[in-house]
Amino acid sequence: MEQLHNISSEQELVIHKARKRVIESIGKNMDLYGISQSIGHLYGLLFFQNKPMTLDAMGEAMEMSKTSMSTGVRTLVDLKMVNKVWEKGSRKDLYEVELDWFQTFADYFSLKWRKALEINLSSLRKSRLELSQLGQQFPDDTELHAVLQTDIAKIDEAIRYYRWLDRLIDSFENGDIYNLVPKELPDEK
Amino acid sequence: MEQLHNISSEQELVIHKARKRVIESIGKNMDLYGISQSIGHLYGLLFFQNKPMTLDAMGEAMEMSKTSMSTGVRTLVDLKMVNKVWEKGSRKDLYEVELDWFQTFADYFSLKWRKALEINLSSLRKSRLELSQLGQQFPDDTELHAVLQTDIAKIDEAIRYYRWLDRLIDSFENGDIYNLVPKELPDEK
DNA sequence: TATAACGTACAGTTTTTTCTGTACAAACGG
DNA sequence: CCGTTTGTACAGAAAAAACTGTACGTTATA
Structure with missing residues (x-):
C-alpha cells in the first residue's frame, strides 16, 4: 500500500485498516465484472493509490509476481477500469484507476x-x-x-x-x- | 433434445440444426450471468423444451451425469432462470425455463x-x-x-x-x- | 411397514484457470 | 553500438472449478 510520509504510525494504522476494508470488499465483489479476486484486489489497491503506480510497486504491495501484475493490469486496462498514464522521465509504465465509476x-x-x-x-x-x-x-x-x-x-x-x-x-x-x-x-x- | 413425433427425419434435421445454433449461442454467452458454458448449454436445452424436463432426460440429452444436472439445474433455479414445476402423478422433479427474459x-x-x-x-x-x-x-x-x-x-x-x-x-x-x-x-x- | 425410485452429499478425478520463474525482445542511456 | 532496464511470452507448477460414481437419506407408493 502507498507509503504515507509525515504521518505517525498510529494514524497510519487507522488509515491502512480503513483502506484495507474497502480494498478487500471491492476485491471480493469484482466477480460481478468477471474478474478474479486477486485482480479485483489489485484494482482496490490502485483505487487508494494517490499517484500512478508501476508494475514493480504493485508486485511488492500484492506480494505477487511481476508477471501476474502485468497480465492483471492488462485485463483492467482492457476493461477500461485502469488507465495507462505517461510521466516524462520515467521509463516504466504507470497505471491509475479510472475514478469515474x-x-x-x-x-x-x-x-x-x-x-x-x-x-x-x-x-x-x-x-x-x-x-x-x-x-x-x-x-x-x-x-x-x-x-x-x-x-x-x-x-x-x-x-x-x-x-x-x-x-x-x-x-x-x-x-x-x-x-x-x-x-x-x-x-x- | 426433445423428441419430435410425426415429423419426418428430414424436417427434424432442420429443426434440430436451428435449435442447436441458438442453444450453443446462448450457452457461450452465459458467462455474462456468471455461469459455466455447460450450465449455459443446459439452459439453452431447456429453452427449446416444450414441456418440463426431468433430471434423467437432461442427463441423457447433455450426455452428462445426473449429479451434474442436479447441481446445474439448482444453480439455474437459484438464479430464477429455471422454475421447478409440479406435475401430479410424477414423482420426479420437473423443470422448465422462465420464458420471460x-x-x-x-x-x-x-x-x-x-x-x-x-x-x-x-x-x-x-x-x-x-x-x-x-x-x-x-x-x-x-x-x-x-x-x-x-x-x-x-x-x-x-x-x-x-x-x-x-x-x-x-x-x-x-x-x-x-x-x-x-x-x-x-x-x- | 417394506420397497423402490429419486435427488443430492461427498470424495476422488479430470479439466481449467491462476500464478510463477525464466528467457527474450524492445527501448533507452551511455 | 553495447549494456541495462523494462514488459511480456511461454512453459511448467499450483490452485480452483467442473464433473463423475457411489452411497445414502427421503419420500411416495404398495
Missing part, C-alpha cells in the same frame, strides 16, 4: 451485453429464417407447423427482449440513462 | 448488483467514519488532513455512485425501467 460501470456492461446480444441475435434470426422457410416448404403439414409455431414464438419473444436490451445499452452508451435515473436525486424537502 | 435479466442483475452494493457500501461507510473520526482527533495535523481528504473524497464519490446504482436497481425491481426504456418502441411513421 459511472463510466466504468456503463462501459463494462455495454461491452459485455452488446457482445452477447450481437451473437445471440444473429443466431436467433438465422434460425428463425430457417424455420420459417421450412414451414413454407410444407404448407400443409399440420404437425410440423405446430412444432414450428412454438419454436418461432419463443425466438420472437427472445428477439423482442434483445431489441429492448439494445435500447438499454444505447442509453448506457450515450448517457441517457443519467437522464432517466439521475445521478443526483433532486433535493427533497 | 426481461424478468430473468432484471432478477439476475438486481440480485448480483444489490449484493455487491450492500457489502461495498457498508465497508465504505464504516471506513469513512473511521477516517473522519481520525481527522477530528487531530484537528491541527495538516499532513494528516491532506491524506484524509483525498481518501474521503474518493469514498464519497464511490458512495454517490452506489446511491445511483441503488436507484437503478430499484427501477429494475419495480419495473420502472420499462417506463424509462419501453419494451416496445412506439410505432414510427
